Amino acid sequence: MSLAGKVAIVTGAASGIGLAAARRLAQAGAAVAIWDLNEAGAQAAAADLVKQGHRAIASRVDVSRRADVDAATQLAREQLGPIGILVNNAGMSAFTPFMDITEELWDRIMTVNLKSVLLCTQAVLPDMLAAKWGRIVNVSSSSAQSGAATMVHYSASKGGVIAFTKSLAQELAPTGITVNNVPPGFVDTPMLRESLKDKVDMIAAASPMKRAGKPEDMAAAIAFLASDEAGYITGHTLSVNGGRYS
Numbered sequence: 001m002s003l004a005g006k007v008a009i010v011t012g013a014a015s016g017i018g019l020a021a022a023r024r025l026a027q028a029g030a031a032v033a034i035w036d037l038n039e040a041g042a043q044a045a046a047a048d049l050v051k052q053g054h055r056a057i058a059s060r061v062d063v064s065r066r067a068d069v070d071a072a073t074q075l076a077r078e079q080l081g082p083i084g085i086l087v088n089n090a091g092m093s094a095f096t097p098f099m100d101i102t103e104e105l106w107d108r109i110m111t112v113n114l115k116s117v118l119l120c121t122q123a124v125l126p127d128m129l130a131a132k133w134g135r136i137v138n139v140s141s142s143s144a145q146s147g148a149a150t151m152v153h154y155s156a157s158k159g160g161v162i163a164f165t166k167s168l169a170q171e172l173a174p175t176g177i178t179v180n181n182v183p184p185g186f187v188d189t190p191m192l193r194e195s196l197k198d199k200v201d202m203i204a205a206a207s208p209m210k211r212a213g214k215p216e217d218m219a220a221a222i223a224f225l226a227s228d229e230a231g232y233i234t235g236h237t238l239s240v241n242g243g244r245y246s
C-alpha cells in the first residue's frame with residue numbers, strides 16, 4: 001500500500017491515535033501536516049518524522065475554530081501541496097452524570113468533536129474535488145454504537161460523527177472522494193489513562209484479547225481507508241476493537 005505523492009492532514013496528532021496515524025501515513029509515503037492544540041507536541045511529532053526522512057509540518061490548531069482551520073489548511077497546501085487525505089481525529093472526552101451536563105459542556109463537546117469535522121472537511125474539500133480523489137477518515141467512538149453511561153454528551157457527539165460520515169459519503173460518492181469512520185473502543189492512550197485511571201488494566205484483562213487496543217491498531221485501519229485500495233468503501237464504520245462489542 002503506497003501513499004506516495006499524497007498530502008494528509010491529521011488532527012489531534014500530537015498524541016495517541018492521531019500520532020500513530022500520522023506516523024503510519026508518513027511510512028506509507030504521504031507528506032503529513034500534524035495539527036494539535038498542543039503546539040510543542042505537534043512540533044516534536046513533525047520533527048521526528050522529518051528526522052526519519054519524511055515530509056511533515058506542524059501547526060497549532062484548535063479544530064473547533066474556523067479561522068485556525070482555514071489558516072493551517074492554507075499553510076499545509078503551500079508547504080506540502082493540495083490535500084488528499086484528512087483524518088478527523090482530534091476530540092475530547094468527559095464522564096458526567098446526565099443531570100450534571102451543563103449547556104456549556106454540551107456545547108464544548110459538540111463543537112470539538114462534531115463541528116470540527118464540518119470545519120476541517122469544508123476546508124480541504126475544494127482540493128479533493130479538484131483532484132477527483134480524496135479520503136476522509138473520521139475517528140468516532142464505540143460509545144456511539146453501544147451507548148455509555150455518563151457519556152451521553154460524548155456519545156451523542158460521536159454518533160453525530162457516524163451520521164455525518166454516512167451522509168457525506170452518499171453526497172460525495174460520485175466524486176472519487178470516500179468518507180469512512182473508525183470507532184475506537186478501548187485504546188491505550190493518554191486520554192484513556194486520564195479517563196479510566198487504574199481501571200485500564202482490569203478492563204484490558206476482561207477484554208476478549210486480554211489487552212487494550214494500541215494506537216497502531218487504529219492507525220493501520222485509518223491508513224487502509226486512506227489508500228487507493230479502499231476506493232470502493234465509503235460510508236463505512238470499521239470497528240477495530242479486538243472483539244469487544246460493548
Ligand code: NAI
Nearest residue numbers: 012015016017036037062063090091141184186187189191
Ligand atoms: P489523546 O488525548 O491521546 O489525543 C487527542 C489529541 O487531540 C491530543 O493531542 C489533544 O491535544 C488533541 N486535541 C484535543 N482537542 C483539540 C482541539 N480542539 N483542536 C486540536 N487538537 C485537539 O486521545 P486519543 O485516545 O488518541 O483520542 C483520539 C480520538 O479517538 C478522539 O477523537 C477520541 O474521542 C477517540 N476515541 C478514543 C478512545 C480511546 O479508547 N482512546 C475511545 C473512543 C474514541
